[in-house]
Structures are given as structure tokens and as C-alpha cells.
Amino acid sequence: RQLLRVKRTLSMELGRDPTPEEMSSELNISLERVNMILNTAQFPVSLETPIGDDGTSQLGDFIEDTKSVKPADAACSQFLKEKINEVMAGLTPREQRVINLRFGIDDGRSRTLEEVGHEFNVTRERIRQIEAKALRKLRHPSRSRKLRDFMED
Known part of the structure; x- marks a missing residue:
């Protein structure tokens, strides 16, 4: 150079x-x-x-292919998805869908309360309530313990 x-x-x-x-x-x-x-x-x-x-x-x-996913990262990501699905199984289908949309779990695109409310034909306040209830359930120690290993310090 x-x-x-x-x-x-x-x-x-x-x-x-x-x-x-x-x-x-x-x-x-x-x-x-x-x-x-x-x-x-x-x-x-x-x-x-x-x-x-x-x-x-x-x-x-x-020569490393920087665009490819490392096998260890792929395995960790797959394991995380399985654990998320396991934890989400404790929610109602509606709560699961709201959380998936709000946090972009399925497609990587998080939605606003307004967008999710439009999809369910309810107000954004009702979506906020459903989301809050679902998050309370997910924060319960019996569920959150399963995901604690994936959290960064």
C-alpha cells in the first residue's frame, strides 16, 4: 500500500x-x-x-468465504430458533403471531403496533396489551431460563 x-x-x-x-x-x-x-x-x-x-x-x-455462515454460527442459530419455538409454545396462537410480527422473528422485519393492529383488525392499544401479556409470560423464570444462555452480558 x-x-x-x-x-x-x-x-x-x-x-x-x-x-x-x-x-x-x-x-x-x-x-x-x-x-x-x-x-x-x-x-x-x-x-x-x-x-x-x-x-x-x-x-x-x-481463502475464507466471508459471505458464508460459519457452521458453529449456523448450529447456534438453529438451536436458538428451536428454543424460541419451545418457549413460544406456551403462548396462545394470537400472542405468538403478535410477538413474531412485532419482533420480526419470522422474516426479520419488525412491525409497528399500528401495522400489527391493522392485520388483526384491532387497535394498536389492544396489540400493546396482547404484547405486554405475552412478554410477561415469556419473562417467567420457567421460560426465560431456557433462553438465558443466548443472552450477551
């Missing part, structure tokens, strides 16, 4: 691409190191490049 920054700066000052010697002098590193960095940056390496003595592994095998 430093080399690229220096290269841009020198290009602007000199009005041309700087020589490796000029970059070496500016960065106080050896000419060989500058040449090695420049050569490495110029040639892309295939992710299918064999790695190791036996050549059975490829470079791409060692």
Missing part, C-alpha cells in the same frame, strides 16, 4: 511514472524489494494454483 501511495505521489510530482530507484529512495527500502513488490502486484495468481508438496490442495481452499 505504501508503495502504491508513493508511486501515485511521485507520479503527480514528476509528471510521469517513477522509476523503481526513485520509489526505493523515497521509501528507504532496497531496490530488490521494490522490484519484488512491483512484480508480485503485476501478476495475478489463480485460486486454482496447487499448494503443498502433493499438490492436492489449491490456493482457493485456504
Whole structure:
């Protein structure tokens, strides 16, 4: 990164691409190191490049896919969903639906009291009451104990 920054700066000052010697002098590193960095940056390496003595592994095998869910996180998430369903089983179907909508449990989109009330054809105050009653039930020690392990300190 430093080399690229220096290269841009020198290009602007000199009005041309700087020589490796000029970059070496500016960065106080050896000419060989500058040449090695420049050569490495110029040639892309295939992710299918064999790695190791036996050549059975490829470079791409060692690069993490940051978009994929880690197996431990997926297992934890699945276990949490099972525990939530277990705890929610103690609520009436209406209370379950209100909690699911208010907190976005099913689809990740939490709804306002007004939106939930519209779906049930009741006032937002009635939804607030149903939600409060359901949350009281969920806070009961016999139920909340099942989810305590998932709470962060």
C-alpha cells in the first residue's frame, strides 16, 4: 500500500511514472524489494494454483468465504430458533403471531403496533396489551431460563 501511495505521489510530482530507484529512495527500502513488490502486484495468481508438496490442495481452499455462515454460527442459530419455538409454545396462537410480527422473528422485519393492529383488525392499544401479556409470560423464570444462555452480558 505504501508503495502504491508513493508511486501515485511521485507520479503527480514528476509528471510521469517513477522509476523503481526513485520509489526505493523515497521509501528507504532496497531496490530488490521494490522490484519484488512491483512484480508480485503485476501478476495475478489463480485460486486454482496447487499448494503443498502433493499438490492436492489449491490456493482457493485456504481463502475464507466471508459471505458464508460459519457452521458453529449456523448450529447456534438453529438451536436458538428451536428454543424460541419451545418457549413460544406456551403462548396462545394470537400472542405468538403478535410477538413474531412485532419482533420480526419470522422474516426479520419488525412491525409497528399500528401495522400489527391493522392485520388483526384491532387497535394498536389492544396489540400493546396482547404484547405486554405475552412478554410477561415469556419473562417467567420457567421460560426465560431456557433462553438465558443466548443472552450477551
